Amino acid sequence: MDFSSVLQFLISGVTLGCIYAALGLGLFVVYGVTRVLNLAQGEFVMLGGMITVSLNSMGAPLFASIVLAVTITALSGAILYRFIIYPARNSAGSTLAFLTAGFAFAIEGLTLLVWGWEFRSLTNFLGSPNIHLWGATIFGQAPWVVGVTLLMVVGLYLFFGYTVKGKALRACADEPLGAKTVGISTEKMALFSFVLAAGLGAVAGATITPLTMTAYNVGIPLTIKGLLAAFVGGINRAEGVILGGMVLGLAEAMSAGLMSSGYHDVLALGVLLVVFLCRPRGLLGAPERA
Amino acid sequence: MIKRVAMLLVVVVLAFGGLISCAGPAEETTYKVGAIVSQTGPYSALGLPALEGAELIVKGINEAGGINGVPLELIVYDDKGSSTETALAAKKLIEVDKVLALFCSSATGLAHSLVPVANEGKTPGIPMSGTGLIHDQLGEWAFKPISAEEDYIPLPLNYLSQDVGVSKLAGMMENSGYGEGGEFYLVQCAPDCGIDVVEIQHFDPAATDMTPQLTNIKNSDAEAMFVWGSGPAGALAIKQAREMGMSVHIVTTPAQASPSYVEAFQEFYEMEPSAVCLDSKLTMWRQLPDDDPDKAMCREFDELYTGIYGHPPSMWNAIGAQIVQFIADGLERAQPDPSNLEEARAEVRDAFETTENLSLFMGTYTLSPTDHYGRVIPKEVLVTFEGGEKVLVKW
Numbered sequence: 067m068d069f070s071s072v073l074q075f076l077i078s079g080v081t082l083g084c085i086y087a088a089l090g091l092g093l094f095v096v097y098g099v100t101r102v103l104n105l106a107q108g109e110f111v112m113l114g115g116m117i118t119v120s121l122n123s124m125g126a127p128l129f130a131s132i133v134l135a136v137t138i139t140a141l142s143g144a145i146l147y148r149f150i151i152y153p154a155r156n157s158a159g160s161t162l163a164f165l166t167a168g169f170a171f172a173i174e175g176l177t178l179l180v181w182g183w184e185f186r187s188l189t190n191f192l193g194s195p196n197i198h199l200w201g202a203t204i205f206g207q208a209p210w211v212v213g214v215t216l217l218m219v220v221g222l223y224l225f226f227g228y229t230v231k232g233k234a235l236r237a238c239a240d241e242p243l244g245a246k247t248v249g250i251s252t253e254k255m256a257l258f259s260f261v262l263a264a265g266l267g268a269v270a271g272a273t274i275t276p277l278t279m280t281a282y283n284v285g286i287p288l289t290i291k292g293l294l295a296a297f298v299g300g301i302n303r304a305e306g307v308i309l310g311g312m313v314l315g316l317a318e319a320m321s322a323g324l325m326s327s328g329y330h331d332v333l334a335l336g337v338l339l340v341v342f343l344c345r346p347r348g349l350l351g352a353p354e355r356a
Numbered sequence: 357m358i359k360r361v362a363m364l365l366v367v368v369v370l371a372f373g374g375l376i377s378c379a380g381p382a383e384e385t386t387y388k389v390g391a392i393v394s395q396t397g398p399y400s401a402l403g404l405p406a407l408e409g410a411e412l413i414v415k416g417i418n419e420a421g422g423i424n425g426v427p428l429e430l431i432v433y434d435d436k437g438s439s440t441e442t443a444l445a446a447k448k449l450i451e452v453d454k455v456l457a458l459f460c461s462s463a464t465g466l467a468h469s470l471v472p473v474a475n476e477g478k479t480p481g482i483p484m485s486g487t488g489l490i491h492d493q494l495g496e497w498a499f500k501p502i503s504a505e506e507d508y509i510p511l512p513l514n515y516l517s518q519d520v521g522v523s524k525l526a527g528m529m530e531n532s533g534y535g536e537g538g539e540f541y542l543v544q545c546a547p548d549c550g551i552d553v554v555e556i557q558h559f560d561p562a563a564t565d566m567t568p569q570l571t572n573i574k575n576s577d578a579e580a581m582f583v584w585g586s587g588p589a590g591a592l593a594i595k596q597a598r599e600m601g602m603s604v605h606i607v608t609t610p611a612q613a614s615p616s617y618v619e620a621f622q623e624f625y626e627m628e629p630s631a632v633c634l635d636s637k638l639t640m641w642r643q644l645p646d647d648d649p650d651k652a653m654c655r656e657f658d659e660l661y662t663g664i665y666g667h668p669p670s671m672w673n674a675i676g677a678q679i680v681q682f683i684a685d686g687l688e689r690a691q692p693d694p695s696n697l698e699e700a701r702a703e704v705r706d707a708f709e710t711t712e713n714l715s716l717f718m719g720t721y722t723l724s725p726t727d728h729y730g731r732v733i734p735k736e737v738l739v740t741f742e743g744g745e746k747v748l749v750k751w
Contacts, residue, residue, distance in 0.1 A: 074571045074600075082565055175396070183400045184616040185588045196599050203567070203600040278564035279588055279620070283398060287562055323568030328531040328558035 070201025075323035076316070081208045081277070083315025084215040088270040089292030090299065090307035091218055092263040097301055098239045099259035103163040106146060106170035107267055108289030113139045114268025115280035116177060119186040128191065136268040142173070143264025147257045155253075170285060177282035185281040191273070207276040214273045218266055222304055235259060298338050300351030309349055314338065385694055386429040387422075387687050389414075389680070390449030390458030392470070397437020398561070398587065399463040401614070406461035406484065406676030407432065409669065412661060413680040423687045430680075431455060435462055439469040446470050450477035454697055456687070456704050459679045460484060463586060465533035471498040478698070480686075480705045482679055487537030491729055499708050499728045501682050501721045502675065505541035507734040512607040512634060513549035515738055515750050516580050520605055520629075526555040526578035528569065528593055530585040538584040538609070554578050561587045570597050573604070580605035583612060591617035594631055598624040606631045610671055613639075613739060613746070625741040632749060635739045636671040638717050643748035650735060654717065674717035682721070685714055 089107060096104040117135035122128055150165050194206035226232040237245040238255045246252055271280065278284075291314065299310020317337045321330035341349060391410055394403030414430045422428060431453050433445035442460055449455045450473070458474070459482035460467040467483030468490055474481025475495040483490070488504035516522050527542055529535040539556060546553050555576035557569035570593065573581055581597065581604045583590045590612045597606065606629070613633035618625055625631045637644060641654035657677065661669040690707035692700035711723045711730065723730035737751040 068575070071571045071575060075568050078565050078567045178396065178400070183404070185591075185620070186616075187620040198601065202571075205596070205599060274564075279592065281588070284562075319565070319568050322559075322566075323571060326555070326557055326569075326572060328529075328535075330558070331531070331560055 074202040075319050079316035079319030083312035084212045086291050086295040086314050087308045087311025088215045090295035090311045092267045093296045094307045095263040099235050100256045105167040108285035109170045109173040110264040110267030111271035112285040114271025115275035118272040132272045139268035140261045140265040143260040147260035185279045187279045188276045190276045300348030306350035386427045388429045388455040390455040391432045392435050392445045392460040394462035395434040402672050403462040405672035409673035409676030410680045413677045442466045442469040446473040450479045474498050479701050489537045494728045508736045509545045513551045517550035522579035524554045524579045525551050526573040526581045528583045531558050563589045566593045583608040586611045595621045595624040598627045605629050608633045610634045630740045632740045637735050638674040640748045678716035
């Protein structure tokens with residue numbers, strides 16, 4: 067096993083890890099504020115990619131296509147909250163999660179109707195060329211994926227830590243009754259969290275499409291990976307979600323590289339199972355407040 | 357007294373009317389054939405075109421007066437990409453819709469669910485399966501006049517050893533029933549074709565990053581790579597291999613030649629040495645020599661399909677079409693009486709078993725009670741890509 071091979075596996079793992087971390091962050095944003103597990107997060111990612119490709123192929127410049135795609139997807143996030151979650155807001159968390167799953171299937175079906183089943187692709191942003199490093203290859207779009215994920219992480223850190231709105235969102239998560247007492251509208255904050263998660267998901271979706279292609283049915287597998295990342299790392303903390311994503315991505319890449327048999331998915335998930343058994347709240351999970 | 361008689365008369369008339377209406381309208385006899393395809397789910401890319409092809413043939417048969425004057429009725433269910441749904445739909449078609457025969461045309465793994473149900477329900481069933489692994493499990497009632505690896509693997513392997521002059525091959529196999537069959541027969545057929553399988557890697561059908569597996573292939577002494585996949589991952593593997601600077605010869609299964617991938621990744625498909633994919637005579641008939649016995653049949657179907665859908669047909673349209681053609685041929689010879697279902701199904705089965713030299717898009721078939729596959733002449737071709745066009749390489 068030579069250095070350039072291991073380097074290639076690591077590059078693959080980090081790239082995958084960033085994709086999963088970005089998905090997990092979207093889940094974190096909604097869960098952190100509303101305690102709802104948004105199983106439609108993967109659909110937001112998918113929509114971001116599909117709409118960007120559509121607009122771009124109709125002639126719109128790439129950046130404008132992405133901005134428009136993010137806006138439309140954020141709107142769908144608002145629709146999800148306002149018309150599906152909000153009316154059922156007094157239901158149990160599991161009910162709300164099922165509702166988001168229903169929304170996810172609906173989006174998938176609509177996408178199939180509108181766009182058909184074909185897979186779509188984008189060229190690398192700014193035509194970034196592949197980078198060859200010490201015998202390994204970094205695909206041109208990979209730095210964009212890593213960069214966008216980093217931006218998301220830093221952005222969310224600054225937002226939640228240093229802005230009034232961000233602190234208000236955290237207040238809703240930590241102490242909903244107290245938040246209401248000081249005049250924070252938990253409904254408005256919940257709406258905002260869905261819109262934010264949808265927008266972030268769309269950005270991630272547009273960014274990964276040159277690497278992975280997109281189609282109507284990529285949403286649900288992405289959601290599952292995001293869930294795994296979030297649970298393994300600890301969904302209560304952004305750092306946990308990111309760590310979970312990276313662990314998942316690296317486990318997948320390393321086992322695909324080191325085992326030639328078809329069981330590498332099993333191994334990767336097995337590793338995660340072990341993590342769960344040892345630390346049920348996730349690697350960095352904090353105990354939930356009463 | 358009169359009142360009583362009048363009341364009795366009313367009751368009698370009503371009763372009579374009730375009895376007459378119970379008889380119901382006379383039902384028209386049709387030959388019912390069940391179709392289970394992926395209209396949704398991961399294999400809808402294969403299922404929807406197959407259904408199009410099937411419906412086209414049914415329409416043509418009915419417009420020409422049906423089979424023995426009896427119209428053909430296609431009853432369609434969606435398998436949603438699930439084996440469970442396939443089996444359930446099959447049961448429903450057999451027990452509730454009372455079909456004479458049924459088929460499942462989505463993906464190999466799904467179609468296999470049909471086999472036990474068809475045998476249990478004593479109804480002829482055709483799984484669209486491209487693998488030979490199922491041949492000894494077909495039983496009395498399942499038939500698969502499609503393709504099998506043993507027939508078509510030699511074509512690309514001989515191309516590599518004879519036309520290109522390489523012998524060391526790496527297998528990049530999908531983790532699925534399809535890939536499993538491929539691996540088994542690749543290893544079995546390779547030595548006879550002068551090929552040495554030096555490395556085998558596996559990938560998930562929905563994988564998006566195959567650089568680890570490709571790295572391992574790069575590090576082996578493989579001169580060529582066989583990408584065995586049915587979904588987007590195979591096409592991505594070609595792109596990523598070329599982006600990693602791998603210049604091995606690449607041969608692939610038919611799914612990678614799908615227009616949506618070729619268009620998106622044209623640059624990589626055409627990069628020297630350009631990728632070589634299995635395809636069918638139907639898509640490449642224009643480049644066949646004029647004396648090819650199948651050219652006319654392919655052109656006819658192409659013109660018919662293009663006239664309706666505005667774009668040329670694909671191999672999956674051909675598969676759906678030929679399954680119906682096979683069933684229609686059997687029905688014509690069996691002349692079953694649908695009112696006696698059990699006997700009719702047995703007659704159809706017997707007719708399938710005596711199919712002789714039936715020329716269809718994927719091959720020419722002669723079946724027998726011991727051979728429910730029966731392909732005697734395979735009709736796959738090899739294509740490559742040049743200047744945005746598919747070019748016929750070998751057939």
